[in-house]
Amino acid sequence: MQTAPFPHLRKPMFNRYSRFASSDADEVRYEVSQIFCDHDLRVVGKRQSLNTELRFRRGQKASYGRMLYGATVDIEPGKLNDFYLIQLPISGQESIHCGSKSVQSDPKTGTIISPELEFRMRHQRNAEKLFIRVERSALEQSYAQYHGRDPRGPLSFQPAIPFDTPATQSLRRLFEWQLNEASEGTLFDQPLLAAQFEETLMLSLLSTLPHNQAPHSSRELAIAPGFVRRAEAFIEHNAHLPLTAGDIADHVGISIRSLFAGYRKYRETSPMQHLKEVRLNGARA
Numbered sequence: 001m002q003t004a005p006f007p008h009l010r011k012p013m014f015n016r017y018s019r020f021a022s023s024d025a026d027e028v029r030y031e032v033s034q035i036f037c038d039h040d041l042r043v044v045g046k047r048q049s050l051n052t053e054l055r056f057r058r059g060q061k062a063s064y065g066r067m068l069y070g071a072t073v074d075i076e077p078g079k080l081n082d083f084y085l086i087q088l089p090i091s092g093q094e095s096i097h098c099g100s101k102s103v104q105s106d107p108k109t110g111t112i113i114s115p116e117l118e119f120r121m122r123h124q125r126n127a128e129k130l131f132i133r134v135e136r137s138a139l140e141q142s143y144a145q146y147h148g149r150d151p152r153g154p155l156s157f158q159p160a161i162p163f164d165t166p167a168t169q170s171l172r173r174l175f176e177w178q179l180n181e182a183s184e185g186t187l188f189d190q191p192l193l194a195a196q197f198e199e200t201l202m203l204s205l206l207s208t209l210p211h212n213q214a215p216h217s218s219r220e221l222a223i224a225p226g227f228v229r230r231a232e233a234f235i236e237h238n239a240h241l242p243l244t245a246g247d248i249a250d251h252v253g254i255s256i257r258s259l260f261a262g263y264r265k266y267r268e269t270s271p272m273q274h275l276k277e278v279r280l281n282g283a284r285a
């Protein structure tokens with residue numbers, strides 16, 4: 001039986017981090033602009049009025065929050081420019097339009113808006129969402145560290161995040177944990193831990209969600225230092241054993257950190273993922 005998306009995030013979240021509450025359209029547009037970017041805001045229909053609440057916890061590279069408008073609104077930000085915006089409805093719907101692509105976002109389908117994409121959205125009256133703001137410079141730096149090269153042009157993700165695959169379900173669980181901890185816990189109060197959580201989030205986005213950056217060519221991937229090739233050979237000959245990352249690193253004479261860095265730079269994977277793939281190939285054979 002499939003778990004309902006975000007089952008533990010339906011309770012009020014981020015109550016300790018209230019930013020503002022207002023029914024004045026000008027105030028709402030101004031306050032929301034301080035967190036995100038300047039935008040046009042229009043209430044749909046003459047019989048509706050805003051009842052907006054925004055809660056927000058700012059971090060160094062990723063920030064977390066919750067909001068509702070209390071009315072059906074059309075929002076036109078144009079471009080975000082400086083950050084990526086992950087939006088996770090916990091009730092109701094949002095319609096997101098990015099160029100020629102449209103996404104009906106609800107508790108089963110989140111969205112990620114990339115900085116260089118022009119977009120607009122309609123937030124339904126009964127919609128309430130959690131969101132994560134990821135700084136563009138931090139994510140691009142994380143990409144460069146992960147792949148060993150800078151992005152080739154602006155890094156843009158496919159906007160829809162359907163939570164119906166094993167990979168995106170894992171990502172959903174990460175979102176859920178981080179949002180809960182940022183809202184209710186104390187770990188994000190410790191800067192070193194918070195930095196690790198932010199890095200985990202960014203690497204998970206890069207390795208899980210489809211984006212426009214082409215992978216390395218096979219020729220690029222073939223050029224690797226000797227310790228990577230020795231590690232590959234060791235794994236392929238000993239995959240039947242209960243290997244650990246420490247075993248592999250000891251065999252090739254480097255640290256675990258260097259081993260993972262080499263795999264990430266030259267093979268776009270990890271040694272443990274390589275081990276898993278070798279075992280799966282053996283089982284298929």
